[in-house]
Amino acid sequence: MKQIENESSRLITFSKRKSSINKKASELVTLCGAEVGFVAFSPSGNPFSFAHPSIDAVANRFLNRNPSPNNSSQALVESYRQAKCKELNQQHDELYNQIKAEKAQGKALKRLTKGKSDAAWWEAPIEELNREELYQMKGRMEELKRSLR
Numbered sequence: 001m002k003q004i005e006n007e008s009s010r011l012i013t014f015s016k017r018k019s020s021i022n023k024k025a026s027e028l029v030t031l032c033g034a035e036v037g038f039v040a041f042s043p044s045g046n047p048f049s050f051a052h053p054s055i056d057a058v059a060n061r062f063l064n065r066n067p068s069p070n071n072s073s074q075a076l077v078e079s080y081r082q083a084k085c086k087e088l089n090q091q092h093d094e095l096y097n098q099i100k101a102e103k104a105q106g107k108a109l110k111r112l113t114k115g116k117s118d119a120a121w122w123e124a125p126i127e128e129l130n131r132e133e134l135y136q137m138k139g140r141m142e143e144l145k146r147s148l149r
Contacts, residue, residue: 007043010043011042011043011044014042014043015042018040018042018048021038021040021050022050025038025050025052026050026052029052033082034052035052035053035057035058035061036050036051036052036058037049037050037051037052037055037058037059037062038050038051039055053074053078054074057074105130105132105133109124109133112124112125112128112129124137
């Protein structure tokens with residue numbers, strides 16, 4: 001590896017790599033609960049940083065100094081954030097499983113009525129329908145009965 005000679009290419013590369021490092025640092029925080037801090041200076045001398053929970057907390061811990069007095073409130077906020085994330089992930093998983101089940105049910109219904117138009121829904125084999133599908137068929141039959149009267 002060697003330094004990029006072209007200055008504009010070097011600035012573009014720095015910008016792209018800097019965002020990649022930010023993303024990786026953020027992933028470390030999210031996935032591992034790590035305390036992360038870094039500072040980088042661009043080739044033009046501009047500083048960029050990323051820190052969690054704060055640059056002061058990370059620097060103090062790195063230098064083995066006493067943590068700042070508000071770290072307990074930060075720990076409380078962090079535990080609330082983690083609990084909320086866990087709850088949202090659980091909701092996501094439940095919704096994903098529901099969608100998956102609905103898709104599977106839709107495929108099963110298509111397979112059962114394959115080759116038949118929607119108008120021939122009553123020809124689907126009743127033995128192969130689940131409870132929900134039977135309730136739907138019952139509702140359609142009652143609707144048909146009403147319209148025939």
